[in-house]
Amino acid sequence: MSFDAHRDAKMYHMEKRERHSTPAKKRRTTLSLPAGSLSHAARITRARKVSLSTVIAEALSDGLQRHLAAERGEQILRAYKTAFAGLSDVEMSLVDGVILEPKARK
Amino acid sequence: MTEYLSRHPVHVSAVTVLERVRGYGLLWHRAAEAKRRRLEAMRIAYLSGLGQVWPIDRPTAVVSGEIMAMLPDPPTPPRRSHQLAESRQERLARWRFDAIIAATALVAQMPLIHNAADFESIRSGIERSPERFPRLGPLELVRCTALV
Numbered sequence: 178m179s180f181d182a183h184r185d186a187k188m189y190h191m192e193k194r195e196r197h198s199t200p201a202k203k204r205r206t207t208l209s210l211p212a213g214s215l216s217h218a219a220r221i222t223r224a225r226k227v228s229l230s231t232v233i234a235e236a237l238s239d240g241l242q243r244h245l246a247a248e249r250g251e252q253i254l255r256a257y258k259t260a261f262a263g264l265s266d267v268e269m270s271l272v273d274g275v276i277l278e279p280k281a282r283k
Numbered sequence: 284m285t286e287y288l289s290r291h292p293v294h295v296s297a298v299t300v301l302e303r304v305r306g307y308g309l310l311w312h313r314a315a316e317a318k319r320r321r322l323e324a325m326r327i328a329y330l331s332g333l334g335q336v337w338p339i340d341r342p343t344a345v346v347s348g349e350i351m352a353m354l355p356d357p358p359t360p361p362r363r364s365h366q367l368a369e370s371r372q373e374r375l376a377r378w379r380f381d382a383i384i385a386a387t388a389l390v391a392q393m394p395l396i397h398n399a400a401d402f403e404s405i406r407s408g409i410e411r412s413p414e415r416f417p418r419l420g421p422l423e424l425v426r427c428t429a430l431v
Contacts, residue, residue, distance in 0.1 A: 246290065253293060256332025260325045267367060271309050273398075274302030274377055277367035 208233075293334040293396075296387040298380050300336055303329060337387050346386035349415050350405055351379060358404040381405070385422055394423040 210218075210233075218232045225232070261269065270277055307326040311319050339347070357378035361369035369377075378401065385405045388395035395402060406422040413420065 246292075249292075250287075250290075253332040253334070256328045260329035260332065262325075263321075264325075267364065268310055270362065272303050272306035274306060274380060275362050275369055276309070276373045277362060277364060277369055280363075280366055280368045 294391070294393060295333055295336050296384045297336055297338050298383045298387070300330075300333065302377075302380060337391060339383060339387070340390075342390045343383065343386050346390055346416065346419065347379075347383045350382040350386055350408070353408050353412060353415065354378075354382070354404060358401055389416070389419050389422050394425050396425045396427050398427055 218229060218236065221232045222229050261272065264272060267277055304326065307322055307329070311322045311326075314322055337343070357374050361371055361374040363369070381399065381401055382405065384397075385395060385402055389409070402422070402424055406424055409416050409420045409422050
């Protein structure tokens, strides 16, 4: 039995703030982006009075975080498949913490 | 499940790790040499997929004790199959483990992913006695019949 955390979302945002507080090393590049996404980003740029690079960098960072989380999820699932695949019902019970013994003869 | 895991990091109670490792250990001791290697690979795979493991700290111990006092007896009988049965002693031990797992989730304010109806009893018990669990609860439960 496992549990997951919404609290991690808070920790993630805290880490994100910390990450953003130290200036990251930047590199110039050229990208071809969908026109719709670019117009959307430009609207955000004007509303927040920040550069287009900032908006694209934030969107990219969030997208990459989601990608990494999905990869981690798949890794965990693969590990679980290896950990539990091929166990009989009785063996799975044992791994679930249920210890079954032969019934005592009357 | 994959989608859920991609959105939520999985945390585990130390008690869950204990139960599973004990299970692998018991299987290993009972198995022949050839199967032991496979069981060890399975145990290592399980441990490699663990997220954060939560210890039984002071608040968890306090809340676990409250749950055990509120619900001293397991809500369901020992498990049985065709020729096998769980002893009353083992059933009680498992129930107490479940109380610690529920307390860990409650203290950490995390939803509890579970595959046993027993946790429903703990959830409703906490709802009936909020004065014993100040600033805690409700216990949020997510039923999951199979992990994979």
